[in-house]
Amino acid sequence: MIIAIDGPAASGKGTLARRLARHYGLHHLDTGLTYRAVAAALLARGLPLGDEEIAISVARNLDLSRLDRDVLAAHEVGEAASRIAVLQGLRDELVRLQRDFAKREPGAVLDGRDIGTVVCPDAPVKLYVTASPQVRARRRTDELLSKGKPADYASILADLKKRDERDSSRSVAPLKPAEDAHLLDTSEMDIEAAFKAAVDIVEQAR
Ligand SMILES: Nc1ncnc2c1ncn2[C@@H]1O[C@H](COP(=O)(O)OP(=O)(O)O)[C@@H](O)[C@H]1O
Numbered sequence: 001m002i003i004a005i006d007g008p009a010a011s012g013k014g015t016l017a018r019r020l021a022r023h024y025g026l027h028h029l030d031t032g033l034t035y036r037a038v039a040a041a042l043l044a045r046g047l048p049l050g051d052e053e054i055a056i057s058v059a060r061n062l063d064l065s066r067l068d069r070d071v072l073a074a075h076e077v078g079e080a081a082s083r084i085a086v087l088q089g090l091r092d093e094l095v096r097l098q099r100d101f102a103k104r105e106p107g108a109v110l111d112g113r114d115i116g117t118v119v120c121p122d123a124p125v126k127l128y129v130t131a132s133p134q135v136r137a138r139r140r141t142d143e144l145l146s147k148g149k150p151a152d153y154a155s156i157l158a159d160l161k162k163r164d165e166r167d168s169s170r171s172v173a174p175l176k177p178a179e180d181a182h183l184l185d186t187s188e189m190d191i192e193a194a195f196k197a198a199v200d201i202v203e204q205a206r
């Protein structure tokens with residue numbers, strides 16, 4: 001079984017994907033980390049974010065088993081990831097890796113922006129997870145602070161809105177719900193309630 005989960009920044013898709021993978025005994029890939037890892041490598045080496053050839057060569061050396069959200073969580077890495085995510089050639093390379101991952105037995109949960117629309121369009125279960133920008137900014141702020149990283153609510157809210165706009169309006173694989181995705185707004189739900197709602201959707205869909 002493949003479960004495809006998409007949604008805007010800090011909507012809770014990664015949390016749900018991890019919980020669903022554990023619940024159903026599936027592999028999990030946070031595809032945002034693949035974009036973050038390429039962006040972090042470019043930033044660390046002082047390389048330009050707009051050079052497709054360089055980004056592709058970094059992507060070719062990615063090791064999916066070594067992606068670490070704690071290392072890649074920094075706010076500026078998310079911003080840089082969203083900038084390089086407009087490069088079609090880079091996306092082709094990363095989508096190849098992500099599709100290979102999705103073939104693992106007995107199945108996988110993938111979360112990102114284009115899983116239901118591009119990476120796994122035939123997934124039997126698709127979720128599109130949202131929450132209001134204010135709720136998402138609060139969650140991301142608390143998450144960063146709890147990891148001892150700097151976080152300012154007002155600038156995170158402004159940046160999330162900008163990033164959503166960039167992700168939704170790009171011409172390649174824009175953020176949008178697949179036509180057959182189930183919408184899950186978690187603005188008023190805690191993690192447990194969101195998980196229960198997601199399991200209900202999966203049970204009905206499969
Ligand atoms: N329903 C929820 N209620 C409260 N906090 C949540 C909920 N879902 C996720 N979170 C918290 O919000 C933050 C962002 O969630 P995450 O799953 O990383 O989002 P995404 O993968 O969409 O960026 C994390 O700190 C997570 O623990």
Ligand SMILES: Nc1ccn([C@@H]2O[C@H](COP(=O)(O)OP(=O)(O)O)[C@@H](O)[C@H]2O)c(=O)n1
Pocket residue numbers: 008009010011031032033035036078081082083085111112113114115163167
């Ligand atoms: N499948 C995906 C996953 C992420 N991305 C890009 O990578 C950026 C970072 O993704 P992420 O999922 O780690 O971001 P958060 O939602 O965790 O903040 C996003 O803003 C997108 O621009 C993408 O284009 N396609």
